[in-house]
Structures are given as C-alpha cells and as structure tokens.
Amino acid sequence: MLRSAVRFGLFLAMLLPAAPASPSTQEAVDAVTAKLICDCGCTNLTIKECTCGKADRVRAEVSARLDAGQTPAQVVSAYVDEYGEQILAAPTAKGFNLVGWLAPFAALLLAASFLILALRRWARVPWHEPPLAPLGGGGPRAPDPSFLKRVQDDIDDVER
Amino acid sequence: MPLFGSLCLILALLISAWSLVASALGALTRSRSLIASGERSSLAVTAVLGIASSALTFLFLTDRFDVEYVASYSSRAMPSLFKVAAFWGGHAGSLLLWVLVLSTFSAIVVLQNRHQNRGLIPYVVATLSGITVFFLMLLNFTSNPFDLLGFTPPDGKGLNPQLQTPLMAIHPPCLYLGYVGVSVPYAFAMAALMSGRVGDVWIRTTRRWTLFAWLFLGVGLLLGGYWAYIELGWGGYWAWDPVENAALMPWLTATAFLHSVMIQEKKRMLKVWNMSLIILTFILSIFGTFLTRSGVISSVHSFAKSGVGTVLAVFLGAVITFSVTVLVWRLPRLQSEGRLDSFVSRESSFLFNNLLLVGICFTVFWGTIFPVLSEAVRGVKITVGPPFFNTVNFPLAMALLALTGICPLIAWRRASASHLMRVFLYPASLAMAVFGLLLVLGIRDLSPLVAFTLCAFVLGTMFYEFYRGSRARQRSTGESFLLALGKLIGKNRRRYGGYTVHVGVVFILMGVVGSSFFRQEATFSLRRDQTVQAGRYTIRFQDTASSSDEHMDRFEAILGLSRDGREVGHLRPGRNFYKSFNQPSTEVDIHSTLSEDLYLILIDFDAQSGLATFKYYLNPLVNWIWIGWIVLFVGTHLAVWPDPRERALLARSRLIEERTFA
Numbered sequence: 001m002l003r004s005a006v007r008f009g010l011f012l013a014m015l016l017p018a019a020p021a022s023p024s025t026q027e028a029v030d031a032v033t034a035k036l037i038c039d040c041g042c043t044n045l046t047i048k049e050c051t052c053g054k055a056d057r058v059r060a061e062v063s064a065r066l067d068a069g070q071t072p073a074q075v076v077s078a079y080v081d082e083y084g085e086q087i088l089a090a091p092t093a094k095g096f097n098l099v100g101w102l103a104p105f106a107a108l109l110l111a112a113s114f115l116i117l118a119l120r121r122w123a124r125v126p127w128h129e130p131p132l133a134p135l136g137g138g139g140p141r142a143p144d145p146s147f148l149k150r151v152q153d154d155i156d157d158v159e160r
Numbered sequence: 161m162p163l164f165g166s167l168c169l170i171l172a173l174l175i176s177a178w179s180l181v182a183s184a185l186g187a188l189t190r191s192r193s194l195i196a197s198g199e200r201s202s203l204a205v206t207a208v209l210g211i212a213s214s215a216l217t218f219l220f221l222t223d224r225f226d227v228e229y230v231a232s233y234s235s236r237a238m239p240s241l242f243k244v245a246a247f248w249g250g251h252a253g254s255l256l257l258w259v260l261v262l263s264t265f266s267a268i269v270v271l272q273n274r275h276q277n278r279g280l281i282p283y284v285v286a287t288l289s290g291i292t293v294f295f296l297m298l299l300n301f302t303s304n305p306f307d308l309l310g311f312t313p314p315d316g317k318g319l320n321p322q323l324q325t326p327l328m329a330i331h332p333p334c335l336y337l338g339y340v341g342v343s344v345p346y347a348f349a350m351a352a353l354m355s356g357r358v359g360d361v362w363i364r365t366t367r368r369w370t371l372f373a374w375l376f377l378g379v380g381l382l383l384g385g386y387w388a389y390i391e392l393g394w395g396g397y398w399a400w401d402p403v404e405n406a407a408l409m410p411w412l413t414a415t416a417f418l419h420s421v422m423i424q425e426k427k428r429m430l431k432v433w434n435m436s437l438i439i440l441t442f443i444l445s446i447f448g449t450f451l452t453r454s455g456v457i458s459s460v461h462s463f464a465k466s467g468v469g470t471v472l473a474v475f476l477g478a479v480i481t482f483s484v485t486v487l488v489w490r491l492p493r494l495q496s497e498g499r500l501d502s503f504v505s506r507e508s509s510f511l512f513n514n515l516l517l518v519g520i521c522f523t524v525f526w527g528t529i530f531p532v533l534s535e536a537v538r539g540v541k542i543t544v545g546p547p548f549f550n551t552v553n554f555p556l557a558m559a560l561l562a563l564t565g566i567c568p569l570i571a572w573r574r575a576s577a578s579h580l581m582r583v584f585l586y587p588a589s590l591a592m593a594v595f596g597l598l599l600v601l602g603i604r605d606l607s608p609l610v611a612f613t614l615c616a617f618v619l620g621t622m623f624y625e626f627y628r629g630s631r632a633r634q635r636s637t638g639e640s641f642l643l644a645l646g647k648l649i650g651k652n653r654r655r656y657g658g659y660t661v662h663v664g665v666v667f668i669l670m671g672v673v674g675s676s677f678f679r680q681e682a683t684f685s686l687r688r689d690q691t692v693q694a695g696r697y698t699i700r701f702q703d704t705a706s707s708s709d710e711h712m713d714r715f716e717a718i719l720g721l722s723r724d725g726r727e728v729g730h731l732r733p734g735r736n737f738y739k740s741f742n743q744p745s746t747e748v749d750i751h752s753t754l755s756e757d758l759y760l761i762l763i764d765f766d767a768q769s770g771l772a773t774f775k776y777y778l779n780p781l782v783n784w785i786w787i788g789w790i791v792l793f794v795g796t797h798l799a800v801w802p803d804p805r806e807r808a809l810l811a812r813s814r815l816i817e818e819r820t821f822a
Contacts, residue, residue, distance in 0.1 A: 026682075034547070035547070037543045037545045043388070043392065043394070043399045043401060044399040044400055044401040044402070044545060044546065045394060045396075045399055045546075046545065046546065046547075049394050049395075049396065050394065051392070051393050051394050051746065051761075084540070084541060085540055085541065085542045085543075086531075086540075086541040086542050086543045087543070088542070088543060089543060089545035089546060089547050089548075090543070090544060090545055090546075090547035090548040090551070091530075091534070091542045091543070091544060091548065095538075096534065096537055096538050097534070097542065100526070100527075100530045100533075100534065100544065100548075101548075101552070103526055104519065104522055104523040104526055104552050104556075105552075107519070107522055108515070108516075108519040108522075108556070111515055111518075111519065112512075112515060115511055115512070115515055119500065119503055119508050119511065120503060122429075122496075122499055122500040123499075123500040123501070123502055123503045123508075
C-alpha cells in the first residue's frame with residue numbers, strides 16, 4: 001500500500017509542468033521537442049529524437065519561436081492549435097485523458113487489493129491437515145526449541 | 161512452379177482440415193484409428209508446407225518476377241541471402257512462414273508425445289490443426305504469395321535497403337518461433353481442459369516449449385532493438401511502437417506464466433490463474449498479428465492489407481470465446497488442492513511478481529489502444545507515445561526489480577524474521593554501498609539512483625545465492641569451491657538457470673537506465689582537421705571517401721578518435737545511396753566500450769565549403785543490454801537442458817493422472 005502511494009506521488013510529480021527555461025538554449029528546445037511526436041511515419045519517435053527532415057525543420061522552428069520570446073508552454077500550445085492534440089507525444093493530464101493516465105494504476109491497485117485479500121484467506125484457512133492430537137501427560141514431549149531452530153535453518157538452506 | 165505452390169497450399173488446407181476433424185472425432189469416440197489418422201495428417205501438412213516454402217524460395221532465387229510477391233520484395237541486384245530473406249519481407253510470405261513454423265511445431269509435438277500423453281494428444285493435435293486451418297485459409301483466400309501479376313516486369317522492386325542486413329534476415333523468424341511457439345502450451349492447456357486431465361502433466365510437458373517460445377520472442381525483440389540501434393541513426397533501440405508493444409505483451413505474460421506454474425507444480429494451486437495466463441499469452445500473440453496485419457494502427461512494421469484485419473478480428477473473437485467457454489466449463493475441476501503456509505513466503509512473492517508483470521502488460525496494452533478509445537469517446541485523435549510508457553512503467557519496473565531481489569531470499573512456504581535478517585544482510589549492504597557511491601559520483605536524480613541501487617541489490621542476491629549454495633555443498637561433500645559451484649548448477653539447472661536469467665535482466669535494465677538517463681548528444685559542423693570534444697573523446701574530421709558497387713554508392717567521412725588524449729581509432733559514418741531504391745540511408749558508426757558508446761552520424765556534407773555536419777550520442781552502459789541478453793540466453797539454456805529430476809517428476813505426474821483416469 002505504502003509503495004503504491006509513493007509510486008503514485010512520483011507519478012504525479014512527473015506530470016507537473018516543467019519550469020520555463022531561458023529561451024533558445026539547447027535544453028529549452030529539447031524540453032519542447034520531447035513533448036511533440038514526429039508523424040513522419042518511420043518510427044514512433046518524438047521530434048527531439050527523430051532523424052527525418054521534418055523533425056529537423058520543427059526543431060529549427062521551435063528554436064526560432066523561443067528566440068522570439070515565446071515561453072515553452074506557448075510554443076507547445078501553438079503546435080497543438082495547428083495540428084490538434086495528436087501532435088503531443090503523450091496525452092495531457094486533463095479530462096478524459098486522465099482515464100488514460102490513471103487506469104493502469106487503478107487497475108493495479110484494485111488487483112493488488114484482491115491479491116492481498118486472497119493471500120490472507122489462503123494463508124489462514126487450514127486445508128487437509130487433520131488437527132493435532134492434544135498434548136496430554138502421556139502424549140509426545142514438546143521438542144527442544146534449539147532443535148526446532150536447527151531443523152528450520154536446515155530446511156531454509158535446502159529449500160530457499 | 162507458382163501453380164504448383166498454390167496447389168500445395170490448397171492441399172495443406174485440406175489435409176489440416178482433415179487432421180482437425182479426425183483428431184476431434186477420435187478424441188470424442190476414442191477411436192484409435194481416427195486419432196492416428198489425425199496425427200499422420202498433421203505430419204503430412206508439414207511436409208506439404210515444406211515443399212510449398214521451398215517452391216517460394218526457388219521462385220525468389222530464380223528471379224521469377226511474374227509472381228507478384230517476388231516482384232514486390234526482390235530484385236536482380238539483391239544478394240542471394242536477402243533473396244531468401246525476402247521470403248518473409250511481406251505479408252503473404254511471412255504468413256506462409258508462420259504456418260510452416262506452426263505445422264513443424266505440431267509435427268514435433270506429435271513425434272515427441274505419440275507414445276505418452278495418450279489422453280491429451282488428440283485434443284492437442286485438434287487445437288493445433290484448428291489454428292493451422294485458420295492461417296491456411298487466410299493464406300489461400302486473402303494473401304497467396306504465389307499469385308501471378310499477369311505480366312513479367314523486367315526487374316523487381318527489391319527489399320527496402322534498411323532491411324538488407326543479416327539481422328533483419330533473422331529478426332522475423334525468431335519472433336515467429338516465439339509467437340507460434342506459444343501455441344504449443346496453449347494447445348496443451350486446451351487439451352487439459354477438454355479432456356479433464358487438469359493436473360500438472362500439461363504444464364510439465366510444455367515447460368520447455370514455453371521457455372523456448374519465451375526465449376525466441378525475447379531474442380526477436382532484442383534483434384529488432386539492436387537493428388534499430390545500429391541502423392536507424394537515432395541512437396536508441398526501443399520506441400514503444402505499437403508492433404514492438406505487440407511482441408512485448410505476450411513476452412510479459414509468458415514471463416508471469418513461467419513463474420506461476422512453479423506454484424502449481426509445488427502446491428497444486430493457481431490452476432485457474434495458470435490457464436488464464438497461457439490463454440492470455442496466446443490471445444496476445446494473435447492480437448500482435450492482428451495489429452501488424454490489420455492496419456488498425458499505423459506503424460513502421462505494418463503490412464496493412466485490407467480484408468485481413470476483419471478476418472483476424474473474427475478469429476481473435478472465436479479464440480477468446482472458445483477458450484473462456486472451455487475454462488468456465490471446467491472451473492469445478494480446477495480447485496486448489498493446496499494452501500499457503502504463510503503470508504510472507506516465496507509463493508506470495510511470486511504472486512506479486514505476476515501482478516506486476518501483468519500490470520506492465522496492461523499498461524502497454526492500454527497505451528496501445530487508448531488512442532482508438534479516445535477517438536471513439538471524444539472524437540479527438542491523440543497520441544500515446546514514449547513519454548507515457550516510460551512514465552507509467554518506470555515505477556512498476558522498479559517494483560518488479562525489487563521483487564526479483566527479494567523473492568529468492570524468501571523461503572518457500574514460510575519465512576522467519578531471523579532467517580530474513582540473515583539473508584538480507586549482504587545484498588542490502590551491497591545496495592547501500594552502491595547508493596553511497598552513486599551519491600559521491602554526483603548522481604542526484606532520484607530515478608536512476610533508485611534503479612542502480614536496486615540493480616546492485618538484485619545482483620548481490622543472485623551472487624549470494626550461488627555462493628551460499630556452493631558453500632553448503634562444499635561443506636557437506638568436501639569438494640573444491642568451483643567443483644561445488646558446477647555441481648550445484650548441474651544438479652539444479654532450473655533454479656540456477658533462472659537466477660542466471662535474472663542476472664541477465666539486471667544487466668539489461670542497467671543498460672536501459674544508463675542510456676536513457678545519462679545520454680548526451682550534440683550536433684556539430686567541422687571542416688577538415690577541426691576537432692570537437694564529446695565527453696572524454698576528441699573527434700577530428702580527417703577526410704572523406706566514396707566508393708561504388710553494383711548495388712549502391714557510398715559516401716563516408718573519416719574521423720580520428722582519441723580518448724583522454726590517446727588515439728583509439730577511426731569512425732566512418734556515411735550515407736548509402738541504393739540504386740534500386742531512390743533514397744539515401746544513414747550509416748552509423750559506433751565506438752563501443754563497456755562503459756559507453758560513442759555513436760556518430762553524418763548528417764550533411766557540403767562539398768563546396770567542405771563543411772560536414774555530424775551528430776553524436778554518448779550512450780552510457782548501452783552495451784550491457786546486449787551482454788544481458790547473452791547472459792539471459794545462456795541462463796535459459798541451462799534451464800531448458802534436459803534434466804533427469806524434471807523427467808522423473810513428469811513421469812510421476814503422468815502416473816498419478818493415469819491412475820485417476822483408469
């Protein structure tokens with residue numbers, strides 16, 4: 001549960017918008033172009049990575065727009081206005097798209113809860129094994145604890 | 161010859177249809193002669209398809225461009241190796257390869273099991289023949305590679321030059337061995353359900369088939385990634401392309417299956433889950449074919465041929481309906497016979513491993529189909545690209561990695577606190593030491609810190625396991641350490657093979673993390689004898705060279721490379737202009753070391769000014785991905801190698817089953 005919460009926190013942190021960088025640096029261009037997908041049809045690559053001529057042009061355009069004083073967010077939304085949402089390499093975390101982002105985590109949490117419940121039940125319910133005979137005066141003596149520990153350690157070493 | 165090939169395909173369809181009918185009837189009526197006839201027919205299908213495939217190969221080698229398929233994927237200038245590989249360069253031929261592999265596997269299954277598994281085999285043959293019949297119908301009625309053009313063009317179009325590498329010649333067959341290999345455990349699962357023999361015989365019988373399919377699916381993925389890396393020039397190896405995803409999904413569920421069957425073998429639990437996993441794996445392998453061949457999602461890999469998509473979708477629906485019906489019908493027989501001894505045990509850690517593997521598979525599936533869903537719901541086209549998959553899968557992959565380290569340390573059945581403390585001490589200390597070292601080295605980014613620390617933890621666990629086992633053996637037998645290690649592995653191939661595979665997976669993850677988080681890249685322009693600095697490397701543009709042969713013109717730049725002031729060699733990135741394809745292709749050159757790759761591309765050369773533009777990528781640790789695959793390959797072979805102990809267990813299970821059904 002805790003791990004899932006941490007994971008979810010990490011995930012939310014990754015969705016936060018990046019702080020605007022100063023215009024025209026390679027990092028700023030990379031930050032913008034990594035958000036845009038190249039639709040040249042060769043491979044499923046972002047504009048930052050794609051090797052086709054179209055990606056070259058868009059990279060130059062982005063650099064020029066940043067130089068002209070637009071913020072990275074403005075540049076990205078300019079491309080969305082022009083080409084539609086499908087230019088974005090990953091969906092925005094808004095509206096119906098949230099279903100896209102959250103469904104895997106929701107499904108995993110749900111499945112994990114079921115699994116934990118099932119495991120607890122399986123581990124609790126005794127099966128097949130008959131109840132132990134009550135220890136009476138004439139019954140077998142309880143074994144020495146140090147002997148039990150040695151047996152357990154040997155089993156551990158063999159089974160692991 | 162083309163007519164002969166077409167006739168072979170029709171004949172194969174008829175025989176395999178008979179094999180399906182005879183086996184199914186034979187299983188129902190327990191008629192020995194029908195069953196035997198079904199088995200013999202499935203052998204005959206293999207022979208006929210073998211002849212048809214030889215015919216197609218012959219047509220390629222003899223440049224028979226009156227055959228449409230040959231004209232589309234071959235040309236006179238192509239070397240013979242690629243003429244042979246062009247067999248599976250397109251949709252129809254790759255479909256023929258698919259059924260050839262499927263029927264060959266069926267034949268091997270028949271030959272292996274004829275005299276044992278009498279109760280299962282008629283159903284197995286019926287299921288495999290059913291699948292074969294479907295693909296042969298597809299081949300005969302929608303995509304016959306022997307179709308004629310009606311005229312003879314002077315030359316063929318040829319195979320895309322980027323595909324003309326030996327890697328591309330073996331990448332599709334490897335994937336198909338994997339995709340199709342999954343059919344065998346699936347057929348046994350269906351046979352187990354239909355015959356009611358739902359013990360662990362089907363699992364033990366197909367264990368090596370599953371491993372084999374899993375290995376080749378993985379090797380297919382690897383070869384595709386390696387090809388992309390050395391050929392495409394973007395410095396990466398994986399792009400979450402829909403068709404890459406399609407091959408990754410069954411690989412993930414097969415990985416889950418390989419783990420969870422161990423619990424059925426040991427505890428006779430999880431029968432429904434194991435059935436569901438192998439059904440899911442098979443469905444995903446068909447779904448992969450559907451994605452590639454339907455054109456639903458456009459991709460670099462797609463064959464997009466109209467009509468085929470609908471037929472495949474119907475088949476997919478039929479497989480799902482059939483499998484689920486049979487499974488639900490047999491649910492009463494699939495009850496667990498065992499129970500867990502403790503919440504904290506190897507068994508439960510295996511279940512969490514399954515949860516994560518299936519979770520990652522679901523993420524990949526979800527991301528692959530979400531664009532279609534979004535368009536249906538909102539009417540807006542969106543893209544689900546690499547950032548989505550990386551972001552969502554990273555935490556899942558890390559949790560899985562952590563489990564890989566924890567799992568072997570937790571005892572089967574029940575783990576005690578003192579025992580856990582004892583075994584965790586060394587691996588955890590190693591992980592902490594690595595964590596400290598990374599901080600000292602100046603790595604502050606959380607994701608790679610976590611990833612590398614977990615890698616160290618898992619490696620620590622694995623080596624500790626080998627060490628502890630060998631020491632225990634050494635103490636009890638007095639053998640030398642190395643002999644004890646060898647005997648330990650030899651006598652527990654399955655376990656130590658598995659551990660070796662885990663070591664391979666850690667290497668792969670190290671490479672992926674290193675090359676994704678610490679990659680450096682830059683574009684630069686140089687005139688002759690100018691230099692540029694790339695990390696520890698100095699690159700000097702020395703000269704250009706051009707050459708020409710019958711297939712292509714090649715232009716390359718020659719650059720001298722030195723690291724920390726010492727000469728380490730030359731790089732020759734270039735561009736090829738293939739004559740049959742009017743397009744240039746980038747030829748990457750790479751200087752590889754264990755710590756990093758210097759990956760260099762020639763982008764442009766202006767002959768007038770003498771100015772050349774290059775791009776470099778520094779990809780740290782990327783070679784560990786390929787090394788990891790070699791380790792994984794070796795580990796799988798350790799686990800697959802015939803093992804007397806496994807054979808004895810299978811024989812025992814068979815005996816129990818025979819007694820139950822006598």
